Every structure is written in structure tokens, then in C-alpha cells.
Amino acid sequence: xxQLVLAILNGLVVGASLALVAAGLALLFGVLGILNxxxxxxxxxxxxxxxxxxxxxxxFWLGVVLAVAVVGVAGGLALMGMLWPLRDRSHALVLLAxxxxxxxLQQLATNVFGADAKPVAAPxxxxxxxxxxxxxxxxxxxxxxAAVILAGGFVFLKYxxxxxxxxxxxxxxxxASALGVPVWRVYALAFVVxxxxxxxxxxxxxxxxxxxxxxxxxxxxNAFIVxxxxxxxxxxxxxxxxxxLGVVRSLGALVIPGEAVNLLxxxxxxxxxxxxxxxxxxxxxx
Amino acid sequence: xxxxxxRRLGTIAVVLLAVALFVxxxxxxxxxxxxxxxxLIFGLPALAVGLIAGHARLLNIGVGATFGVSAxxxxxxxxxxxLHPVLLMLAALGAGxxxxxxxxxxxxxxxGLEYLLLTLLTTSAFFSAPLLLTGLTGGENGLxxxxxxxxxxxxxxxxxxxxYWLLCAxxxxxxxxxxxxxxxxxxxxxxxxxxxxVRAAAMGYSVxxxxxxxxxxxxxxxxxxxxxxxxAHAFVxxxxxxxxxxxxxxxxxxxxxxxxxxxxxxxxxxxxxxxEQLGQQTTxxxxxxxxxxxxxxxxxxxxxxxxxxxxxxxxxxxxxxDRPDDAALVREGEPDALFSGALDD
Numbered sequence: 001x002x003q004l005v006l007a008i009l010n011g012l013v014v015g016a017s018l019a020l021v022a023a024g025l026a027l028l029f030g031v032l033g034i035l036n037x038x039x040x041x042x043x044x045x046x047x048x049x050x051x052x053x054x055x056x057x058x059x060f061w062l063g064v065v066l067a068v069a070v071v072g073v074a075g076g077l078a079l080m081g082m083l084w085p086l087r088d089r090s091h092a093l094v095l096l097a098x099x100x101x102x103x104x105l106q107q108l109a110t111n112v113f114g115a116d117a118k119p120v121a122a123p124x125x126x127x128x129x130x131x132x133x134x135x136x137x138x139x140x141x142x143x144x145x146a147a148v149i150l151a152g153g154f155v156f157l158k159y160x161x162x163x164x165x166x167x168x169x170x171x172x173x174x175x176a177s178a179l180g181v182p183v184w185r186v187y188a189l190a191f192v193v194x195x196x197x198x199x200x201x202x203x204x205x206x207x208x209x210x211x212x213x214x215x216x217x218x219x220x221x222n223a224f225i226v227x228x229x230x231x232x233x234x235x236x237x238x239x240x241x242x243x244x245l246g247v248v249r250s251l252g253a254l255v256i257p258g259e260a261v262n263l264l265x266x267x268x269x270x271x272x273x274x275x276x277x278x279x280x281x282x283x284x285x286x
Numbered sequence: 287x288x289x290x291x292x293r294r295l296g297t298i299a300v301v302l303l304a305v306a307l308f309v310x311x312x313x314x315x316x317x318x319x320x321x322x323x324x325x326l327i328f329g330l331p332a333l334a335v336g337l338i339a340g341h342a343r344l345l346n347i348g349v350g351a352t353f354g355v356s357a358x359x360x361x362x363x364x365x366x367x368x369l370h371p372v373l374l375m376l377a378a379l380g381a382g383x384x385x386x387x388x389x390x391x392x393x394x395x396x397x398g399l400e401y402l403l404l405t406l407l408t409t410s411a412f413f414s415a416p417l418l419l420t421g422l423t424g425g426e427n428g429l430x431x432x433x434x435x436x437x438x439x440x441x442x443x444x445x446x447x448x449x450y451w452l453l454c455a456x457x458x459x460x461x462x463x464x465x466x467x468x469x470x471x472x473x474x475x476x477x478x479x480x481x482x483x484v485r486a487a488a489m490g491y492s493v494x495x496x497x498x499x500x501x502x503x504x505x506x507x508x509x510x511x512x513x514x515x516x517x518a519h520a521f522v523x524x525x526x527x528x529x530x531x532x533x534x535x536x537x538x539x540x541x542x543x544x545x546x547x548x549x550x551x552x553x554x555x556x557x558x559x560x561x562e563q564l565g566q567q568t569t570x571x572x573x574x575x576x577x578x579x580x581x582x583x584x585x586x587x588x589x590x591x592x593x594x595x596x597x598x599x600x601x602x603x604x605x606x607x608d609r610p611d612d613a614a615l616v617r618e619g620e621p622d623a624l625f626s627g628a629l630d631d
Contacts, residue, residue, distance in 0.1 A: 103576030
């Protein structure tokens, strides 16, 4: 039982950070139809912001705020400037552009910070006993923080004016524009919120994993899986599935090898996507 | 008035390129045949992506799975005592075609982004397989290929030019066959289906049959690349199956340009050469490749060959401003905007 509880907690911690990245990815896809390959790199930049802040004697939490401000706002707007000209172009071009950006960001981070993994101390050092083992309090804080942020995001999308506008633009951009929704501002908001979520995820993850330039790569693939399985553009679905994926991976690894769990997850997501695509496809019935 | 000379000029250029491919590297020596061999081997999956993305409008970013499974088949079979070159070739191609059968199913059940994501997930899934089957595949350590000269029809991939010429012949054969197929009635029907599948279906074309056929055909090309890779390098490893190899093939084909059969091959040669040169002179190759990618996306969205073609058309348009009939001909011959959103639907 103790092992089971620990596996669930570990899964929740991994899933919580994944949920933040995937929710940002889903939001951007929902509004703009953009799949951002550089989302993991925004997470990496967020983690480096925290490492810089802590390294300069500042508080960890100030680092988180800086990460959101710099990576979220400045990075989001820069990303928008880059992808805005491609908004009505093929997915292929957008994918290539974000892939190019990802390569550039990783190399620049290596140049500036170095390729080695850098540890960041957790801001909360306590531990709580679970059976015969102690579990770090900070890990649980990450889960709670992610849950609060995602719940906030849900409320924002559901009840706040700009959130409603975001959903309107995602559903029908032309109609929303005709009804007076400032589409350009809504796009900017989607970019900033999406980048901000990645930055928060990176900064919260920094004490759990070391910080290094390619840390976003693994998270990226998992986030893609979650966004696909959750329903492309579905903020809530992505968040819930990310938590689920984290727990399933962690529990599955207790029974079968990790690679088999990976393969199983891929197979399930492929089947899910096939079923969804089949439902949406008209041509098949011609 | 304009199409005839332009077509002849293009054909002459391609023939000269093919002749130079056979003659120049062996004459120049200094490991040039080995380097070009690598360009050709990785050019084959890029050609496969070019055909399926450029003409059938199905953006496949999982071609690495086909390439890698084919290469692994050769390595695994040689470890089990199979050293007959023809048998190995057929097995490698067969395994690759089986994988592309999966992509064919995706082509039938999904389009646009769903298709792209399915291929992405498939190549990621295949990437995990060697670690699960370590006894068979060597796991993270990779797997050597036994009896390299015997399984390469007696041609040594390291010494002499025989293996290089075999590679050239196979590549040219695939290019000519692809060009012929694209020029044929079936190829034109495929292009029409890629541009507007609903209209093509309404005209009586079997959309799914064409999509399956082009997927299996391009899968065979990618599998040929995997088979040749195993022979040339005598070693296979998990990265061959994964996303990075698949994405590289997409990059090569898009950078070269998918409107022409030779575009993906030129893109492969150009980008790999750039990577090698930068790798020798600087540690910043990833940065430069990223920047090159952005330049292509924003400045040359139809690829380098497509860009050259557009410049050619622009030149003809200026020349034919006083001749409206010629201007109309030029407009007819202009390349379709591959990246104008047709891949989205």
C-alpha cells in the first residue's frame, strides 16, 4: 500500500507539471490551431529564470514571478510576433517555424548557461511521513500549486470576459470579430497565457529535476500526447489527462517495464485519435 | 512557346546532375563517395516524404519508423544467420511496407493534423520498441550487422566504388520511376486528390485507393533507404526509428522543395553538408540549422528548388508583359502554393 501511495503521489507530481505545459499547448491550439514545438523550451527558459534568481541570492518565489513575467509576457509576445504572419498558413510551416525556434532556443541556452545540469534547491525543505518513508513537502506543494493555477485558468475561461472571448475566437474567429471581439488582443492573450503556463511549469519543476537546455524535449512529447488524447484544443481535457497520464505511468511502472508502459500509452492514444478522426471525417463516407 | 524549352532545360539539368553523381565523386575520391552515399541514403526517406506530402498532401512525420524497421530487419536477420542479399533486401522492404501499411490506414481514417499526429505518435512508439526487446535489438547499445560484404552483393561499402554506384543506380531508379508515375495519369489523379479530395471523389476517383497506393509506394522508398543504411553502416540503433530521424526527412524534403522529385534529395545533400561543415568549424550547428529553417519558412516556403522555380517564373512574367498569350501560359505553369493551407484540411 505504501508503495502504491508513493507511486500515485509521484505520478501526480509529474502529471501536475505536465498539465501546466499541456494546458498551455491546448489553449494555443484551440485558439490559433498552432501546435507549438517550442513549448518545452519555454518551460526550460522558465526553469533557468528560477535558477538565475536563486543563484543571485533572490527568493525562489521571486524567480517564479520573474519567469512568468519574462518568459510568459515577453516570450509570449515574441512568439506571437513570429507566428502571427503564419496564422492562416499550413500546419507544416508553423511546425517547422516552432521547430526552428526550439533549436535556436536550446543552442542559445547552451551558449549562455552551459550544457550541464544545474540543481536548484527546493524552497520548502520539510518532509511528511508516509508509512515508513518520508515524502518531500515541496512535491505536494507543486501538485497543489498546479491544481490552483489550472482551476484559475478554468474559471478565467468560463467566467472572465477575456476568457469568454478566447473561447469565442477559438470557436469561430470571423463571427467573433464581426461581433466586436478584439481578435488581435485575444491572440496576444493566448500566446502570453500559454507561454506563462509553460514558464510556471518550468520554474516549479526546477527543484525536482535539474535545469538543463534540453529539459523541455521529454516534456514536449508527453504534452503532445496529452493534448491529442484530451481532445485538441480542450484545456480541461488536457489538464485532467496529464494528471491521469502521470499516475498511470507511475503505477504501470510498478507492474511492467517503463518502456512497455510507454508503448501501451502510445497505442492507446493512437487508437483514440483514430476513433476521433473517423468521427470527424466526412470524406470517408463519400 | 515557353513550356517546351523550359521543360527541355530542366530535363537536361537533371540528366547532367545524374551523370555527375555517377562520375564526379569516384574521380574526386577523398571519401567523397562515402559522403554522397550518406546523402543518398537519407535522401530516400526525404524523397518518400516529398512524394506523400507534396503530391498527396499527407504530411507524414513518422517515416523514420519505416526506415528504422527496415534497417533493424537486416541487422536482426544477419544475427540469425540469414546472409542472402536478395532475401535480406526483400525482408527489409517487406518489413518497411508493413509499417507503411499502418500509415496507409491512417491516410484512410484521418486527414490533415490528425494524420500528422498519428504518424508522430507511431514513430515515437517504434522508438521505444528496441528498449523493450533488448534481446533481439541490442537495446540502447544498438545492433551490428554481420557479413556486410556478402549481404551487399559482394560490394564493399568502405572500399572501391561498386557499392556507391549501386546506391546511385537505386536512387536514380526511384527518382525516374517517381517522375514517371507523377507524370502519368495515375500520378495526376493523385495530385488532384491531394489538392481537393472531395472534388476528386465526386469525379469518380477512388480517393482511398490512391492514398493507400502512394503511401505504400513512398514507404517502399523509405524502406530502401533503411536497407541501404544497414548495409553501408553495418550498425543500427534506436534513433533510426525515432522522431529526430523522421523530422530530419521532413526538413530535408521541405527545404529542398517537394514540387520536384529531386528537391528532397538536394535538400538532404544541402542540409547534411551544412551540418557537417558547421560541425567541423563550430559547436553552433544546431543554432545555424534552426536559423536556416526559419529562413526557409519565412522566405522560401516552397523550398529552395521551388524558390528557384518561382524566380524563373517571375523572370518569364517580366519578359512576357507585352505578350499576353505568353503571360497566360506562364501563369498556368506556376507551382501550386503547397503551403497555402492545403495540408490543413
